[in-house]
Amino acid sequence: MNASTASGITIAEQDFVLLIFRLSIGITIAAHGWNKIFGGGRIKGTGRWFQSIGMKPGIFHAWMAALSEVFCGLLLCLGFLTSFAAAGIIGIMVVAGWTVHRNNGFFIIKEGWEYVFVLSVAALTIATLGPGDWSIDHTLGISDDLMGWAGFWIASGLGIGAGLLQLLLFFRPEK
Numbered sequence: 495m496n497a498s499t500a501s502g503i504t505i506a507e508q509d510f511v512l513l514i515f516r517l518s519i520g521i522t523i524a525a526h527g528w529n530k531i532f533g534g535g536r537i538k539g540t541g542r543w544f545q546s547i548g549m550k551p552g553i554f555h556a557w558m559a560a561l562s563e564v565f566c567g568l569l570l571c572l573g574f575l576t577s578f579a580a581a582g583i584i585g586i587m588v589v590a591g592w593t594v595h596r597n598n599g600f601f602i603i604k605e606g607w608e609y610v611f612v613l614s615v616a617a618l619t620i621a622t623l624g625p626g627d628w629s630i631d632h633t634l635g636i637s638d639d640l641m642g643w644a645g646f647w648i649a650s651g652l653g654i655g656a657g658l659l660q661l662l663l664f665f666r667p668e669k
Contacts, residue, residue: 505627508626509626509627509628510628512620512623512624512625512626512628512629513573513626513628513629515616515619515620516570516571516573516576516620516625516626516629517571519567519570519583519613519616519617519620520566520567520568520569520570520571520572520579521567521571522567522613523563523566523567523570523583523586523613524563524564524566524567524568524571525567526563526567527559527560527561527562527563527564527565527567528560528563528564530556530559530560530563531560531564537553537556537557537560538553538556540552540556540559540560541553541554541555541556541557543556544556544559547593547594547667548593548665548666548667548668549589549593549664549665550664550666555664559586559589562582562585562586563583563586565582566579566580566582566583566586567579567583569582570583570617570620572629572630573625573626573628573629573630573631573632573637574629574630574631575631575640576620576621576624576625576629576631576637576640576641576645577621577640577641577644577645577648577649578640578648578649578652579617580617580618580620580621580645580648580649580653581617581621581648581649581650581651581652581653581656582653582656583613583614583617583653584614584617584618584649584650584652584653584654584657585652585653585654585655585656585657585660586657587610587611587613587614587617587653587657588614588653588654588656588657588658588661589657589660589661589665590610591607591610591611591614592657592661592665593661593665593667595607595609595610614653617649617653618646618649618650618653621640621641621645621646621648621649621650622641622642622643622645622646622649623641623645624637624638624640624641624642624645625637625641
């Protein structure tokens, strides 16, 4: 008989769902970074766009955003340093939400902040629940130390703090 959680699902079922959740969010974030490097206008076009929205120097922020998205997305997929990967995603979403989406209302169809909000909450949820047993964190024996309230505060505090610091240091929109 399989061990069950308080909700009645088995531990294996819970780990499977957490894996799917991590993969869906991680792949989505990593794909955004990959697209900044290799899609459309590539990194130069992304840099020009970052510069135009006030993130200066644009090419630096294009590289930082792209590499952060790829790196944090892959870490989340692997369940490695999960709370820190979630913090990176939240930080990226704070910057995107403030620079691009905040004045456009809620719905993404109008370039609103719905999408960055959902990705941030998903990353925070994963950090709080932990990556599950099917993760590198679990294999290394560090998942219990980086989940629950610790995961929540690492992801939210570090993510929001890093995003706000980046905005404070580099966001210079045209008046």
